[in-house]
Amino acid sequence: MSDDLARLQEVLGVHLRQPDLLRIALTHRSLVRERPLASYERLEFLGDSVVGVVVSEYLYHHLPAVSEGELAKRRAALVSKASLAEAACRIELHTVESVRLVMDMLGERGKRSVLADTFEAVVGAVFLDRGYRAARRLVNAVLKPGYTRSCGTAGSEDSKSALQQLTQSKWRELPSYETIREESADHQPVFRAVVSIHGEIQGTGIGQSKKEAEQAAAACALSKRHMEKE
Numbered sequence: 001m002s003d004d005l006a007r008l009q010e011v012l013g014v015h016l017r018q019p020d021l022l023r024i025a026l027t028h029r030s031l032v033r034e035r036p037l038a039s040y041e042r043l044e045f046l047g048d049s050v051v052g053v054v055v056s057e058y059l060y061h062h063l064p065a066v067s068e069g070e071l072a073k074r075r076a077a078l079v080s081k082a083s084l085a086e087a088a089c090r091i092e093l094h095t096v097e098s099v100r101l102v103m104d105m106l107g108e109r110g111k112r113s114v115l116a117d118t119f120e121a122v123v124g125a126v127f128l129d130r131g132y133r134a135a136r137r138l139v140n141a142v143l144k145p146g147y148t149r150s151c152g153t154a155g156s157e158d159s160k161s162a163l164q165q166l167t168q169s170k171w172r173e174l175p176s177y178e179t180i181r182e183e184s185a186d187h188q189p190v191f192r193a194v195v196s197i198h199g200e201i202q203g204t205g206i207g208q209s210k211k212e213a214e215q216a217a218a219a220c221a222l223s224k225r226h227m228e229k230e
Helices: 003-012 019-025 041-062 068-078 081-090 097-105 108-130 132-142 144-151 154-171 210-228
Strands: 176-183 189-197 200-207
Touching: 003 019, 003 108, 019 041, 019 108, 041 068, 041 108, 041 132, 041 144, 041 210, 068 144, 081 108, 081 144, 097 108, 108 132, 132 144, 154 189, 154 210, 176 210, 189 210, 200 210
Parallel strands: none
Antiparallel strands: 176 189, 189 200
């Protein structure tokens, strides 16, 4: 196995039983002109669908009071070429030799496209080799910054309500928040909140206001509860 494949699997936290799938996922069609089926295009096709399902599932669970139309807009932003190219860089795909060779041949817009496509192909490879749960863990981990942005806008008002509904329905208990005001390095106020259930801390969050910090803590707790079900 090449150093790139071994290193990428370490970054992904997933070791494939069929590492050749990952090799194909990193192979652009320009590198195998005589053998088009040896490129990542089929894996990209599969990975595109898997990413869409994972993101849809995440938004559905974390934005319970957001309409279908708004969910679709947020999903579109999260699965855009720009968003997935950022995701590719988080798992260091831009440093893989075969990807770097193709990027060097393309303009800036082409680089973004090949990074996004390669990320989807890698997800497709993980899905085929290790199943949906492994692919979901990968996508959710890598897209976490995008989720924070998406769920921290209009939908953020729902996190406290959703957590309250969950705790009331399961334990007939309300979550408890503790918020303190701190000062950032640039002397701007920042708030840190913790939310507890059954007297145990379930989530933490920070924000520029008490309300924002508590929403972030509630979102963290909801994410933890959701991950425990996996």
